[in-house]
Amino acid sequence: MSAENSIALDDIDRRIVAATSAGLPLVAEPYRAVADEVGIPVSDVLARMARMLEAGAIRRIGAVPNHFRLGLIANGMSVWDVDDAEIDDLGPKVGALVFVTHCYRRPRHLPDWPYNLFAMVHGPDRGVVAARIAEIADLLGPACRGHDVLYSKRILKKTGLRLAS
């Protein structure tokens, strides 16, 4: 989020991002295909992507599974009202649970929304997800004043990253 964590992308980096954000070409030399599209040598593509990977601008390179199609059809966004004094100690413990795929602190919107900890829990069915959420409740203990779980019903939109030019 903060400026010191970000790296500056120049125009060529942006063109690489635009050429790869929907995926790499499935050919024997995918980075060469990207290089040809961007109009630079393949060594530049490799060096620039290595720099973005190093800086964390690329989280990882590989297969992005579709949880729904892989049978992980229950996807519960668990939300928790955790004591502000304890959330930064407890959040990483929740995030370390193997079945939690994303874990963030976010603002409350009182009185509509009292929850400040969001933890995404995946599982093959809602029963398994509910048992996993009970584990989180145990872990949080009395620091948690309430929680809820929002199951996803439908994907309405899912696109890759798009950078403005």
Added chain:
Amino acid sequence: MTALAQDAPDIDDTDRHIVNALQGGFPLTERPFHAEAGLLGIPEGELIARLRGMLEAGLLTRFGPLYNIDRMGGSFCLCALTAPADRFDEIADIVNGFAEVAHNYERDHRLNMWFVLALERPEDVPELVERIEEATGLQVFAFPKEAEYFVEFKVSL
């Protein structure tokens, strides 16, 4: 790691190995599929064909770099609204019509539509939220992340 449902779709052991092995660490080299296929013990062409097959079958949403817009000076912002049942699809179309909306999910809660804005400049979030409120006539709650405790996308099949 996360367990897979018994009735998971048609995926054989080789596909399983590919998905488990290739969720990260795909090499930045001129012949990356060749190197990975060697580790998996299959020919390069078969690895490429199987990835293409899993993409076409929708088992993978994509294959390639996963960008972290936060580290590019940009920002993701989770937002939610309550769409009345009789206007749900109309509201979804309006929200999805904003190019900055990267994902949108229907969830079973009073706040029933949850979407993610992907913006290059975090300071543009409030204005975009306002535009979505104007376009839908509904209140939009923004949930920018204040701390990231863990992010892990891997599944084990």
